[in-house]
Amino acid sequence: MTRREGTGPGDDTDRRLRREVWLMGRPDAARAPSDSLTVVVCYPQSYELGMSNLGFQTAFRSFAEQPGVHCERAFLPPARESAPGLLVTGSAGDRPSDRAGQRADAPAAVSLETGTPLRDFDVVAFSVSYELDFFGLARMLEAGGVPLRARERGEDDPLVLMGGVCSLLNPEPVADFLDAAAIGDARALAPAVSTSLLAGRAMDRRERLSALTRVPGIYVPSFYEPTHDGDGTLSGFRALDGAPLPVRANWGGRGAPAVTAVISSGSHFADAFLVEMSSGCARRCRYCAAGHVYHPVVFHDLEEMERSVDAPLEHTRRVGLVSAALADHPSAVELLTRLAERGVEVTVSSIHADRVDRRLASALVKAGVRTVSLALETVTERLRSAIGKPVTDDVLSSAVSALASEGIEGLKLYFMLGLPGEMDEDVEAIPPLARGLFETFASGRRRVRTSVGLSSFVPKPRTPFQWLPMAGVAELRSKLSFVRRGLSRYSRIDVSAGGPREARREGVLARGGRELSNAIALCVEEGLPWGAALRTAAVDPKTVLDRLRDEGEVFPWDVVDVGLSKERLLASLRKARKEWDL
Numbered sequence: 001m002t003r004r005e006g007t008g009p010g011d012d013t014d015r016r017l018r019r020e021v022w023l024m025g026r027p028d029a030a031r032a033p034s035d036s037l038t039v040v041v042c043y044p045q046s047y048e049l050g051m052s053n054l055g056f057q058t059a060f061r062s063f064a065e066q067p068g069v070h071c072e073r074a075f076l077p078p079a080r081e082s083a084p085g086l087l088v089t090g091s092a093g094d095r096p097s098d099r100a101g102q103r104a105d106a107p108a109a110v111s112l113e114t115g116t117p118l119r120d121f122d123v124v125a126f127s128v129s130y131e132l133d134f135f136g137l138a139r140m141l142e143a144g145g146v147p148l149r150a151r152e153r154g155e156d157d158p159l160v161l162m163g164g165v166c167s168l169l170n171p172e173p174v175a176d177f178l179d180a181a182a183i184g185d186a187r188a189l190a191p192a193v194s195t196s197l198l199a200g201r202a203m204d205r206r207e208r209l210s211a212l213t214r215v216p217g218i219y220v221p222s223f224y225e226p227t228h229d230g231d232g233t234l235s236g237f238r239a240l241d242g243a244p245l246p247v248r249a250n251w252g253g254r255g256a257p258a259v260t261a262v263i264s265s266g267s268h269f270a271d272a273f274l275v276e277m278s279s280g281c282a283r284r285c286r287y288c289a290a291g292h293v294y295h296p297v298v299f300h301d302l303e304e305m306e307r308s309v310d311a312p313l314e315h316t317r318r319v320g321l322v323s324a325a326l327a328d329h330p331s332a333v334e335l336l337t338r339l340a341e342r343g344v345e346v347t348v349s350s351i352h353a354d355r356v357d358r359r360l361a362s363a364l365v366k367a368g369v370r371t372v373s374l375a376l377e378t379v380t381e382r383l384r385s386a387i388g389k390p391v392t393d394d395v396l397s398s399a400v401s402a403l404a405s406e407g408i409e410g411l412k413l414y415f416m417l418g419l420p421g422e423m424d425e426d427v428e429a430i431p432p433l434a435r436g437l438f439e440t441f442a443s444g445r446r447r448v449r450t451s452v453g454l455s456s457f458v459p460k461p462r463t464p465f466q467w468l469p470m471a472g473v474a475e476l477r478s479k480l481s482f483v484r485r486g487l488s489r490y491s492r493i494d495v496s497a498g499g500p501r502e503a504r505r506e507g508v509l510a511r512g513g514r515e516l517s518n519a520i521a522l523c524v525e526e527g528l529p530w531g532a533a534l535r536t537a538a539v540d541p542k543t544v545l546d547r548l549r550d551e552g553e554v555f556p557w558d559v560v561d562v563g564l565s566k567e568r569l570l571a572s573l574r575k576a577r578k579e580w581d582l
């Protein structure tokens with residue numbers, strides 16, 4: 001295995017590091033034994049976003065705390081003016097057509113702590129929570145001097161690992177770039193991978209990978225060959241050398257709340273300490289991957305969550321509560337109340353309207369929450385029920401009244417367009433419903449903030465809607481502009497919307513197979529626009545996105561089993577289709 005040859009952090013990085021508060025032992029490269037396993041945990045986006053991502057923080061802590069492991073962090077390097085195609089963000093607007101291939105003067109991907117190029121670590125481990133970040137992953141490998149395709153790597157090259165929700169949903173689009181994918185929780189997988197690699201020091205690369213196939217929850221793509229029917233349709237996978245098929249998720253490690261390892265004033269949630277309240281969601285809305293993939297649902301213990309903020313409160317008063325469904329936690333109000341009594345300012349993610357009452361609203365206000373987001377997704381009761389998120393207008397109205405009467409100052413409503421079974425009346429009903437709720441919310445108050453977030457439905461793997469097609473760009477555009485126009489009549493409503501093109505790209509990257517690795521590589525290496533890259537790689541986005549799938553169709557993500565029964569998903573889909581007559 002190789003050793004690191006860092007040049008040390010630069011001035012900007014030094015400043016950044018000085019403004020961090022470490023809640024765990026700080027890795028010291030100079031003191032690490034020379035036979036340590038060196039791991040760099042990478043986030044394929046900016047430092048600001050990575051440090052506010054609890055999954056990334058958890059992966060970093062999980063590796064860094066292993067005996068015999070020296071761990072550092074790396075983020076997508078910012079673009080230089082001389083390399084205009086290399087953008088930092090991977091969100092809407094970050095067009096792969098703008099990401100020309102790696103240029104000679106492009107910034108190198110190096111570790112934050114010692115400025116060591118990625119190629120000089122033993123393991124390069126990515127945490128990926130958003131499919132569009134597959135481009136960032138490929139760019140970081142290239143900018144870090146790591147051969148992009150796993151088959152091109154030699155004995156001295158690092159092993160490239162990916163974890164995070166994208167690994168759980170479908171690692172196949174980047175399978176060619178990965179030596180291994182972690183399927184499950186980093187708190188169980190990082191120790192198991194570290195132990196396997198430390199024990200395999202004397203082995204060659206193939207032997208180390210073979211050993212990883214025996215680690216529960218580790219998928220090693222080079223030990224699996226996709227098989228196809230005569231017409232090119234995926235028919236299954238062939239496992240090589242005794243590798244398990246399918247690879248089953250490893251759900252160990254979820255017992256205690258995940259918490260921030262390093263508080264940073266430069267993160268998106270500046271100075272916030274993040275605490276996981278629950279993992280998974282019991283509601284299982286039919287479109288929602290998070291609601292299906294993490295199971296069983298775990299609600300963390302109130303006392304344990306409160307204890308977790310003891311040490312951080314010496315450094316910050318900001319606590320972010322992370323949960324797919326905060327208000328479903330049986331101790332949500334009690335936790336908010338206790339944190340408020342300790343002078344904590346809390347931030348929360350979106351809340352389910354049917355859980356909002358005056359007691360919860362009051363606890364939120366006392367804990368310093370000023371704005372509440374409600375993810376409504378759609379507005380007619382017929383479609384709400386069909387997507388598995390039934391809630392009545394009366395319930396919504398009473399939730400909004402409760403928020404207003406307790407003094408919440410801002411309300412953001414989220415809607416999704418292009419949902420299966422959506423009709424014109426569903427779209428037309430959005431502006432008046434939003435307006436009505438905002439009027440209830442304002443209820444005579446002058447200083448309120450009201451906003452709407454619009455997104456496009458993407459049929460994600462491992463949901464009952466995985467068999468369904470996605471709406472096209474023209475349809476999504478027309479629905480978005482209709483809703484935008486409808487809302488523009490109400491001057492006090494701020495509207496933000498993700499672009500349909502980006503949503504379609506996300507859909508292809510979420511649902512595609514291994515052949516997508518070539519398309520991503522063409523964008524990054526050759527600078528091809530996404531459409532041209534897909535054509536060159538012979539990937540038809542319509543085949544990936546626009547078909548109603550046969551119930552028996554084999555999906556690229558079937559090589560991994562996260563513990564969800566396909567029969568159960570199908571039963572849920574059939575129920576929905578009956579309701580919509582699809």
Ligand code: SF4
Pocket residue numbers: 281282283284285288289290291292324325352389
């Ligand atoms: S949309 Fe929200 S309530 Fe529904 S399953 Fe997902 S996290 Fe749970």
